[in-house]
Amino acid sequence: MTPASLPLNALRAFEASARHLNFTHAAEELCVTQGAVSHQIRMLEARLGVKLFSRLPRGLALTDEAVALLPGLTQSFARMGELIEQVRGGIARKPLTIGVLTTFAIGWLLPRLEDFQVEHPLIDVRVRTHNNKVNLFAEGLDCAIQFGEGDWPGAEATKIVSGELSPMCSPRIASQLHRPGDILRFPLFRSFRVDEWSRWFAEAGVEAPAIRGPVFDSSLGMVLAAERSFGIALAPASMFTLELDTRRVVCPFSITVDAGSYFLTRPKGRVPTEPLEAFIAWCARMAAPEASPL
Numbered sequence: 001m002t003p004a005s006l007p008l009n010a011l012r013a014f015e016a017s018a019r020h021l022n023f024t025h026a027a028e029e030l031c032v033t034q035g036a037v038s039h040q041i042r043m044l045e046a047r048l049g050v051k052l053f054s055r056l057p058r059g060l061a062l063t064d065e066a067v068a069l070l071p072g073l074t075q076s077f078a079r080m081g082e083l084i085e086q087v088r089g090g091i092a093r094k095p096l097t098i099g100v101l102t103t104f105a106i107g108w109l110l111p112r113l114e115d116f117q118v119e120h121p122l123i124d125v126r127v128r129t130h131n132n133k134v135n136l137f138a139e140g141l142d143c144a145i146q147f148g149e150g151d152w153p154g155a156e157a158t159k160i161v162s163g164e165l166s167p168m169c170s171p172r173i174a175s176q177l178h179r180p181g182d183i184l185r186f187p188l189f190r191s192f193r194v195d196e197w198s199r200w201f202a203e204a205g206v207e208a209p210a211i212r213g214p215v216f217d218s219s220l221g222m223v224l225a226a227e228r229s230f231g232i233a234l235a236p237a238s239m240f241t242l243e244l245d246t247r248r249v250v251c252p253f254s255i256t257v258d259a260g261s262y263f264l265t266r267p268k269g270r271v272p273t274e275p276l277e278a279f280i281a282w283c284a285r286m287a288a289p290e291a292s293p294l
Helices: 006-019 023-030 034-048 063-089 102-119 180-185 198-205 219-227 241-245 273-286
Strands: 053-056 059-062 094-101 122-132 143-148 155-162 165-168 233-236 261-267
Touching: 006 023, 006 053, 006 063, 023 034, 034 063, 053 219, 063 122, 094 102, 094 273, 102 143, 102 219, 122 233, 122 273, 143 241, 143 273, 155 233, 155 273, 165 198, 165 219, 198 233, 219 233
Parallel strands: 094 122, 094 143
Antiparallel strands: 053 059, 143 261, 155 261, 165 233
Protein backbone atom coordinates (compact mmCIF):
# COMPACT_ATOMS: atom_id res chain seq x y z
CA MET A 1 0.00 0.00 0.00
CA THR A 2 1.37 3.37 -1.02
CA PRO A 3 0.58 6.68 0.76
CA ALA A 4 -1.20 7.83 -2.40
CA SER A 5 -3.70 4.97 -2.06
CA LEU A 6 -4.86 6.22 1.35
CA PRO A 7 -7.74 8.73 1.33
CA LEU A 8 -6.54 12.22 2.28
CA ASN A 9 -9.76 13.04 4.16
CA ALA A 10 -9.32 9.97 6.36
CA LEU A 11 -5.73 10.88 7.15
CA ARG A 12 -6.84 14.43 7.97
CA ALA A 13 -9.60 13.13 10.23
CA PHE A 14 -7.14 10.87 12.05
CA GLU A 15 -4.54 13.62 12.50
CA ALA A 16 -7.07 16.09 13.94
CA SER A 17 -8.66 13.43 16.19
CA ALA A 18 -5.26 12.32 17.47
CA ARG A 19 -4.27 15.87 18.37
CA HIS A 20 -7.53 16.58 20.19
CA LEU A 21 -8.15 13.03 21.45
CA ASN A 22 -11.76 13.88 20.73
CA PHE A 23 -13.86 13.23 17.62
CA THR A 24 -16.20 16.15 18.32
CA HIS A 25 -13.38 18.69 18.53
CA ALA A 26 -11.79 17.22 15.40
CA ALA A 27 -15.10 17.56 13.56
CA GLU A 28 -15.39 21.21 14.61
CA GLU A 29 -11.87 21.92 13.32
CA LEU A 30 -12.58 20.21 9.99
CA CYS A 31 -16.10 21.70 9.65
CA VAL A 32 -17.76 18.28 9.29
CA THR A 33 -20.00 16.17 11.50
CA GLN A 34 -18.74 13.86 14.23
CA GLY A 35 -20.28 10.98 12.33
CA ALA A 36 -18.21 11.85 9.28
CA VAL A 37 -15.02 11.84 11.34
CA SER A 38 -15.89 8.48 12.92
CA HIS A 39 -16.62 7.04 9.47
CA GLN A 40 -13.28 8.25 8.10
CA ILE A 41 -11.41 6.76 11.08
CA ARG A 42 -13.12 3.38 10.66
CA MET A 43 -12.31 3.39 6.94
CA LEU A 44 -8.65 4.24 7.63
CA GLU A 45 -8.36 1.53 10.29
CA ALA A 46 -9.82 -0.99 7.82
CA ARG A 47 -7.38 0.05 5.07
CA LEU A 48 -4.38 -0.13 7.42
CA GLY A 49 -5.53 -3.26 9.22
CA VAL A 50 -4.80 -1.78 12.66
CA LYS A 51 -6.67 -0.05 15.47
CA LEU A 52 -5.73 3.61 15.85
CA PHE A 53 -7.76 4.56 18.94
CA SER A 54 -8.81 2.90 22.15
CA ARG A 55 -12.25 4.17 23.12
CA LEU A 56 -12.30 5.13 26.80
CA PRO A 57 -15.27 6.21 28.96
CA ARG A 58 -14.04 9.81 28.95
CA GLY A 59 -12.30 10.13 25.62
CA LEU A 60 -9.78 8.49 23.35
CA ALA A 61 -6.29 7.02 23.72
CA LEU A 62 -3.81 6.46 20.91
CA THR A 63 -2.64 2.96 20.13
CA ASP A 64 1.07 2.31 19.54
CA GLU A 65 0.44 2.38 15.78
CA ALA A 66 -1.26 5.78 16.06
CA VAL A 67 1.60 7.18 18.15
CA ALA A 68 4.02 6.12 15.40
CA LEU A 69 1.86 7.61 12.64
CA LEU A 70 0.91 10.97 14.17
CA PRO A 71 4.20 12.96 14.10
CA GLY A 72 4.86 12.32 10.42
CA LEU A 73 1.32 13.19 9.43
CA THR A 74 1.29 16.40 11.49
CA GLN A 75 4.57 17.47 9.93
CA SER A 76 3.32 16.61 6.42
CA PHE A 77 0.08 18.59 6.79
CA ALA A 78 2.02 21.52 8.23
CA ARG A 79 4.39 21.38 5.26
CA MET A 80 1.46 21.32 2.84
CA GLY A 81 0.07 24.43 4.53
CA GLU A 82 3.44 26.14 4.25
CA LEU A 83 3.64 25.41 0.53
CA ILE A 84 0.15 26.78 -0.06
CA GLU A 85 1.01 29.95 1.87
CA GLN A 86 4.18 30.38 -0.17
CA VAL A 87 2.28 30.14 -3.44
CA ARG A 88 -0.61 32.38 -2.35
CA GLY A 89 -0.08 35.93 -3.59
CA GLY A 90 3.00 35.01 -5.60
CA ILE A 91 5.39 35.78 -2.70
CA ALA A 92 7.56 33.02 -1.29
CA ARG A 93 6.86 33.64 2.39
CA LYS A 94 8.16 31.13 4.91
CA PRO A 95 6.18 30.36 8.09
CA LEU A 96 7.78 29.81 11.51
CA THR A 97 5.51 28.47 14.25
CA ILE A 98 6.78 28.99 17.80
CA GLY A 99 5.28 27.79 21.06
CA VAL A 100 6.16 30.37 23.71
CA LEU A 101 5.61 30.65 27.44
CA THR A 102 3.28 33.58 28.01
CA THR A 103 5.70 35.25 30.44
CA PHE A 104 8.59 34.93 27.97
CA ALA A 105 6.45 36.12 25.05
CA ILE A 106 5.45 39.36 26.77
CA GLY A 107 8.60 39.97 28.79
CA TRP A 108 11.30 39.05 26.24
CA LEU A 109 10.15 38.05 22.75
CA LEU A 110 7.52 40.62 21.78
CA PRO A 111 9.62 43.70 22.64
CA ARG A 112 12.34 42.34 20.32
CA LEU A 113 10.21 40.74 17.60
CA GLU A 114 10.17 43.81 15.38
CA ASP A 115 13.96 43.49 15.04
CA PHE A 116 13.57 39.91 13.79
CA GLN A 117 10.84 40.87 11.31
CA VAL A 118 12.89 43.75 9.91
CA GLU A 119 15.85 41.41 9.49
CA HIS A 120 13.72 38.59 7.99
CA PRO A 121 10.69 40.21 6.30
CA LEU A 122 9.68 37.06 4.39
CA ILE A 123 9.36 34.90 7.52
CA ASP A 124 5.81 34.77 8.89
CA VAL A 125 6.14 34.28 12.65
CA ARG A 126 3.23 32.50 14.31
CA VAL A 127 3.29 32.67 18.11
CA ARG A 128 1.30 30.19 20.20
CA THR A 129 1.45 30.70 23.95
CA HIS A 130 1.51 27.91 26.53
CA ASN A 131 2.20 27.39 30.23
CA ASN A 132 5.24 25.10 29.92
CA LYS A 133 3.22 22.11 28.75
CA VAL A 134 3.81 21.63 25.05
CA ASN A 135 4.10 18.76 22.54
CA LEU A 136 6.44 19.75 19.71
CA PHE A 137 5.28 16.95 17.43
CA ALA A 138 1.53 16.86 18.06
CA GLU A 139 1.14 20.65 17.91
CA GLY A 140 3.08 21.07 14.67
CA LEU A 141 5.60 23.51 16.16
CA ASP A 142 8.96 24.35 14.65
CA CYS A 143 10.27 25.13 18.12
CA ALA A 144 9.11 26.06 21.61
CA ILE A 145 10.40 28.24 24.42
CA GLN A 146 10.27 26.28 27.67
CA PHE A 147 11.44 26.86 31.23
CA GLY A 148 13.43 24.25 33.11
CA GLU A 149 16.79 22.49 33.20
CA GLY A 150 17.03 21.73 29.47
CA ASP A 151 16.30 18.01 29.68
CA TRP A 152 13.04 17.46 27.79
CA PRO A 153 12.69 13.97 26.22
CA GLY A 154 12.96 13.94 22.44
CA ALA A 155 14.03 17.58 22.24
CA GLU A 156 17.24 19.48 21.59
CA ALA A 157 17.49 22.46 23.94
CA THR A 158 19.49 25.68 23.57
CA LYS A 159 19.63 28.06 26.53
CA ILE A 160 18.48 31.60 25.81
CA VAL A 161 18.40 33.42 29.13
CA SER A 162 18.62 32.62 32.83
CA GLY A 163 15.45 32.59 34.86
CA GLU A 164 16.79 33.40 38.33
CA LEU A 165 13.94 34.22 40.68
CA SER A 166 13.76 37.35 42.82
CA PRO A 167 11.14 38.60 45.29
CA MET A 168 9.07 41.32 43.62
CA CYS A 169 6.52 43.59 45.24
CA SER A 170 5.04 47.07 45.18
CA PRO A 171 7.14 49.99 46.43
CA ARG A 172 4.68 50.37 49.31
CA ILE A 173 5.36 46.87 50.59
CA ALA A 174 9.10 47.16 49.86
CA SER A 175 9.29 50.16 52.22
CA GLN A 176 8.28 47.81 55.05
CA LEU A 177 10.93 45.17 54.30
CA HIS A 178 14.19 45.73 56.17
CA ARG A 179 15.50 42.16 56.34
CA PRO A 180 14.60 38.97 54.43
CA GLY A 181 12.55 37.57 57.29
CA ASP A 182 10.15 40.52 57.03
CA ILE A 183 8.77 38.95 53.85
CA LEU A 184 6.94 36.40 56.00
CA ARG A 185 4.55 39.12 57.18
CA PHE A 186 2.91 39.24 53.74
CA PRO A 187 1.10 36.77 51.46
CA LEU A 188 3.61 34.88 49.32
CA PHE A 189 2.54 34.13 45.75
CA ARG A 190 3.63 30.73 44.48
CA SER A 191 3.99 28.85 41.20
CA PHE A 192 3.37 25.14 40.64
CA ARG A 193 7.03 24.53 41.59
CA VAL A 194 6.40 24.18 45.30
CA ASP A 195 9.98 24.46 46.60
CA GLU A 196 10.92 27.89 45.18
CA TRP A 197 10.16 30.00 48.26
CA SER A 198 11.76 27.50 50.64
CA ARG A 199 14.90 27.52 48.48
CA TRP A 200 14.94 31.33 48.48
CA PHE A 201 14.65 31.50 52.27
CA ALA A 202 17.49 28.95 52.54
CA GLU A 203 19.65 31.24 50.36
CA ALA A 204 18.68 34.17 52.62
CA GLY A 205 19.54 32.23 55.77
CA VAL A 206 16.01 32.43 57.10
CA GLU A 207 14.19 29.50 58.65
CA ALA A 208 10.77 29.63 57.08
CA PRO A 209 7.58 27.83 58.04
CA ALA A 210 5.48 25.93 55.52
CA ILE A 211 4.71 28.42 52.74
CA ARG A 212 1.08 29.40 52.26
CA GLY A 213 -0.36 31.69 49.62
CA PRO A 214 -2.17 31.81 46.27
CA VAL A 215 -0.79 29.57 43.49
CA PHE A 216 -0.51 30.98 39.95
CA ASP A 217 0.07 29.14 36.67
CA SER A 218 1.90 32.15 35.20
CA SER A 219 4.47 34.61 36.53
CA LEU A 220 2.51 37.35 34.74
CA GLY A 221 -0.50 36.93 37.01
CA MET A 222 1.74 36.61 40.03
CA VAL A 223 3.60 39.87 39.37
CA LEU A 224 0.38 41.70 38.49
CA ALA A 225 -1.02 40.68 41.89
CA ALA A 226 2.19 41.89 43.54
CA GLU A 227 1.91 45.20 41.67
CA ARG A 228 -1.52 45.69 43.22
CA SER A 229 0.12 45.64 46.70
CA PHE A 230 -1.56 42.38 47.61
CA GLY A 231 1.57 40.38 48.43
CA ILE A 232 5.00 39.33 47.20
CA ALA A 233 5.84 37.36 44.07
CA LEU A 234 8.91 35.22 43.40
CA ALA A 235 9.49 35.65 39.68
CA PRO A 236 12.21 35.94 37.00
CA ALA A 237 13.28 39.60 37.07
CA SER A 238 14.72 39.26 33.54
CA MET A 239 11.14 38.98 32.21
CA PHE A 240 9.89 42.12 33.97
CA THR A 241 12.41 44.82 33.08
CA LEU A 242 9.68 47.27 32.03
CA GLU A 243 7.82 46.89 35.34
CA LEU A 244 11.06 47.25 37.29
CA ASP A 245 12.32 50.23 35.27
CA THR A 246 9.04 52.07 35.84
CA ARG A 247 8.94 50.99 39.51
CA ARG A 248 5.55 49.39 39.19
CA VAL A 249 7.27 46.64 41.16
CA VAL A 250 10.67 46.50 42.85
CA CYS A 251 13.08 43.81 44.03
CA PRO A 252 13.52 44.53 47.76
CA PHE A 253 16.51 42.17 48.13
CA SER A 254 19.32 41.13 45.80
CA ILE A 255 19.13 37.48 46.88
CA THR A 256 18.05 35.19 44.03
CA VAL A 257 17.46 31.49 43.53
CA ASP A 258 18.25 29.54 40.38
CA ALA A 259 15.11 27.61 39.42
CA GLY A 260 16.03 27.02 35.76
CA SER A 261 16.42 28.88 32.48
CA TYR A 262 14.48 29.63 29.33
CA PHE A 263 15.42 27.25 26.51
CA LEU A 264 14.62 27.09 22.82
CA THR A 265 13.60 23.48 22.20
CA ARG A 266 13.08 21.68 18.91
CA PRO A 267 12.42 18.05 17.91
CA LYS A 268 15.57 15.98 18.17
CA GLY A 269 16.75 14.59 14.85
CA ARG A 270 14.60 16.88 12.69
CA VAL A 271 16.65 19.03 10.31
CA PRO A 272 15.83 22.68 11.14
CA THR A 273 14.17 24.71 8.41
CA GLU A 274 15.78 27.88 7.09
CA PRO A 275 13.41 30.11 9.14
CA LEU A 276 14.15 28.12 12.29
CA GLU A 277 17.91 28.39 11.74
CA ALA A 278 17.50 32.16 11.37
CA PHE A 279 15.43 32.36 14.56
CA ILE A 280 17.92 30.28 16.57
CA ALA A 281 20.80 32.51 15.47
CA TRP A 282 18.78 35.66 16.22
CA CYS A 283 17.85 34.46 19.71
CA ALA A 284 21.49 33.72 20.46
CA ARG A 285 22.48 37.20 19.36
CA MET A 286 19.70 38.90 21.32
CA ALA A 287 20.59 36.94 24.45
CA ALA A 288 24.34 37.61 24.24
CA PRO A 289 25.73 39.59 27.21
CA GLU A 290 26.86 42.39 24.93
CA ALA A 291 23.41 42.79 23.34
CA SER A 292 21.78 46.12 24.11
CA PRO A 293 19.00 45.79 26.72
CA LEU A 294 15.56 47.07 25.71
